[in-house]
């Protein structure tokens with residue numbers, strides 16, 4: 196659960212959808228590789244276009260697992276040099292070094308946190324389930340439930356799913372409005388599996404009816420929602436109080452009025468943590484509580500978790516005797532993508548003792564499953580300054596090479612398959 200909230204913070208990096216981001220071959224024109232090689236002369240002109248590439252195919256990455264070196268950063272030594280050689284004020288040095296130490300500690304903690312979360316992300320969804328890890332649920336005993344989540348953009352669909360599904364969720368980077376069914380996440384607890392689906396494409400005009408221009412797609416989206424055992428209609432209560440959107444109210448009303456007898460519909464009044472005054476919350480609850488067509492109404496904070504336990508419990512109770520749809524041990528591709536970014540980021544934090552890892556734009560540019568089952572993952576590290584790029588690359592590419600080798604090996608272990616990691620460091624053009 197915790198992991199997902201952090202993984203979400205990497206959403207921004209993922210949101211640069213690889214399919215939309217075209218790999219610019221011209222930036223390959225001048226590069227020096229992380230592979231040991233002769234010093235490459237770097238002129239300013241060249242730096243503008245050059246990039247530095249780690250390509251795991253040029254390394255024998257297997258076996259480099261324990262190759263993690265620790266920091267050789269010595270603060271006392273640095274202080275002495277500053278005062279003796281550069282004549283800086285020792286008090287000032289002490290002050291700035293205290294800040295540096297704090298920063299370093301922050302980074303160390305961040306790296307540690309990243310590692311813990313990563314481990315959690317690939318572990319079982321719930322700690323309580325750990326002892327049941329090897330439990331195989333026979334098909335005849337399996338219970339499942341499909342849940343569609345519908346709501347306006349930003350209503351909090353992903354956050355709620357993330358919270359419920361915990362570590363097994365995709366920290367979604369969705370192709371909005373391109374598919375009708377998209378798995379937001381899968382929660383498997385004991386015998387029960389709940390699949391959460393997003394329902395993009397359900398757009399309403401001010402009148403409360405679907406747009407005509409993209410009618411076919413919208414109609415199919417509306418039909419598809421009948422397939423779910425449970426439909427959650429979610430809306431942002433805070434926004435409703437501050438800036439009501441009539442389309443959302445119509446959507447809620449329409450969903451209720453068209454209830455399908457085979458489906459349970461739930462209303463989730465979300466983002467209640469943002470509502471300061473209890474009377475405001477009561478006002479919203481009052482407005483929606485008796486809407487026909489809804490089995491239950493939950494007031495929740497999908498982000499902070501308020502009320503989510505009750506909702507999850509309710510959903511678990513609705514599960515039907517039906518084989519699971521998803522193999523609970525399979526990681527979704529989105530989770531894998533996030534993990535790949537996370538692993539590289541963690542190595543960056545470990546090796547670059549400066550602000551750079553926070554300042555760089557770290558993007559997943561390409562993700563391909565190759566015919567032999569291996570994964571080709573290309574990530575770009577885009578710096579603002581040439582000097583930052585140089586630090587990231589290291590002498591003759593040694594730094595990015597080390598980061599790449601270790602990240603590649605770690606990803607290979609996590610994904611249990613060969614990984615071809617390509618890291619390119621370039622300056623923002």
Ligand SMILES: Nc1nc2c(ncn2[C@@H]2O[C@H](COP(=O)(O)OP(=O)(O)OP(=O)(O)O)[C@@H](O)[C@H]2O)c(=O)[nH]1
Pocket residue numbers: 346347348349350351352353354355465466467468469495496497498499
């Ligand atoms: N304070 C607060 N913020 C929330 C809550 N749920 C979601 N948010 C925030 O609202 C924004 C949108 O949340 P998402 O979960 O991405 O919403 P969504 O419905 O999946 O959005 P789309 O992908 O556009 O459909 C994010 O910034 C969330 O952090 C909540 O319960 N409380």
